[in-house]
Amino acid sequence: MALKVGVIGTGAIGQEHIRRLHTKLNGSTVVALNDINLEGAQKVADTYGGITVHKTYQDVIDDPSVDALVITSWGPAHEEQVLAAIKAGKPVFVEKPMATTAEGAKRIVDAEIAFGKKLVQVGFMRRYDAGYKLLKDVIDAGKIGDPLVLHCAHRNPTVPEAYVTYMAINDTAIHEIDVLHWLIDDEWTSAQVIMPKATRNTHAKLKDPQILILTSQKGIRVVLEIFVNCQYGYDIQCEVVGETGIAKLPEPMSIQMRSEEKLSNTILNDWKVRFIESYDVELQDWIDSTVKGEVNGPTAWDGYLASVTSDACVKAQETGAIEPIVTPTRPAFYN
Numbered sequence: 001m002a003l004k005v006g007v008i009g010t011g012a013i014g015q016e017h018i019r020r021l022h023t024k025l026n027g028s029t030v031v032a033l034n035d036i037n038l039e040g041a042q043k044v045a046d047t048y049g050g051i052t053v054h055k056t057y058q059d060v061i062d063d064p065s066v067d068a069l070v071i072t073s074w075g076p077a078h079e080e081q082v083l084a085a086i087k088a089g090k091p092v093f094v095e096k097p098m099a100t101t102a103e104g105a106k107r108i109v110d111a112e113i114a115f116g117k118k119l120v121q122v123g124f125m126r127r128y129d130a131g132y133k134l135l136k137d138v139i140d141a142g143k144i145g146d147p148l149v150l151h152c153a154h155r156n157p158t159v160p161e162a163y164v165t166y167m168a169i170n171d172t173a174i175h176e177i178d179v180l181h182w183l184i185d186d187e188w189t190s191a192q193v194i195m196p197k198a199t200r201n202t203h204a205k206l207k208d209p210q211i212l213i214l215t216s217q218k219g220i221r222v223v224l225e226i227f228v229n230c231q232y233g234y235d236i237q238c239e240v241v242g243e244t245g246i247a248k249l250p251e252p253m254s255i256q257m258r259s260e261e262k263l264s265n266t267i268l269n270d271w272k273v274r275f276i277e278s279y280d281v282e283l284q285d286w287i288d289s290t291v292k293g294e295v296n297g298p299t300a301w302d303g304y305l306a307s308v309t310s311d312a313c314v315k316a317q318e319t320g321a322i323e324p325i326v327t328p329t330r331p332a333f334y335n
């Protein structure tokens with residue numbers, strides 16, 4: 001029996017996930033949708049047929065034919081919608097950020113613990129990426145000694161006008177905040193944000209690029225360049241400097257060309273394509289574990305930890321100072 005999924009939010013990634021859940025992955029079907037843009041949701045439903053569009057997100061959650069939820073609305077709506085799913089006792093996959101503040105994320109953790117069973121998985125898909133997994137294997141096997149410094153870049157070609165300075169952290173760098181602490185198996189202790197000369201391709205409300213420096217409990221330093229109007233492509237870089245060697249995230253596969261007196265490789269320009277396989281693996285794992293009544297991927301606790309760090313980074317953007325990050329104690333429920 002296929003897992004019957006209700007999706008809340010039918011924008012860019014909502015449409016991507018609906019396609020995967022309905023037509024690509026094994027063991028799931030989309031039965032209900034909602035978006036505040038009802039017309040948009042209806043258009044998406046019409047491309048498949050047989051999917052009910054509900055007037056409110058609560059109607060999707062309450063729909064008795066819906067076994068589990070996927071929340072792909074915009075970040076500020078996530079907390080309320082996840083809490084409603086927990087209240088209804090339905091498993092829920094929520095895109096990052098799980099909540100836009102640590103306080104909001106904590107309310108989700110508290111609600112899940114009070115419910116007594118894990119229901120929430122957060123869309124930190126990089127943990128499912130083949131390249132990051134290989135990098136983790138190399139580090140865990142001790143092949144470069146202890147990691148010391150990570151040089152990373154998160155570059156988008158452009159972002160919409162509504163994207164402003166703090167979103168470089170809670171919309172963009174939140175991926176590195178999560179995946180890098182998983183990669184080095186460590187927790188963050190401080191954050192600093194440096195603002196270099198701004199590109200002429202940004203606007204008054206967005207400082208771009210930014211450099212985020214994170215320090216971990218073991219003293220490992222991450223230097224992350226966040227550059228969301230880089231123009232040339234969607235480019236994710238991660239190089240780990242260890243005591244005896246260096247390990248680098250593989251580039252996405254691309255044909256090397258020798259033509260017109262040039263040696264060249266294509267650079268991707270879209271997150272949808274760059275992480276297409278990671279999203280597939282991530283959601284297949286979510287379907288399989290949800291059917292078993294388990295949460296196998298990043299939990300609400302992971303979402304909360306990321307928000308604690310994200311809040312400190314946003315503060316560091318404002319103060320220019322090195323801001324401390326205090327990792328909360330993990331409750332036994334999340335062991």
Ligand code: NAI
Nearest residue numbers: 009010011012013014035036037072073074075077095096
């Ligand atoms: P989008 O703006 O294309 O779509 C968001 C949709 O949510 C819109 O259709 C909007 O009308 C709808 N919406 C807003 N508030 C709502 C509410 N209260 N109830 C129902 N629908 C509501 O944005 P996009 O790019 O699809 O992002 C959605 C979420 O997914 C964001 O949290 C974003 O950070 C995350 N995301 C994650 C990615 C990843 O790599 N894991 C990639 C892109 C987005």
Ligand code: ISE
Nearest residue numbers: 154156171172173175228271
């Ligand atoms: C977007 O929301 C994502 O999650 C993408 O993975 C990220 O690269 C981009 O910066 C965000 O805006």
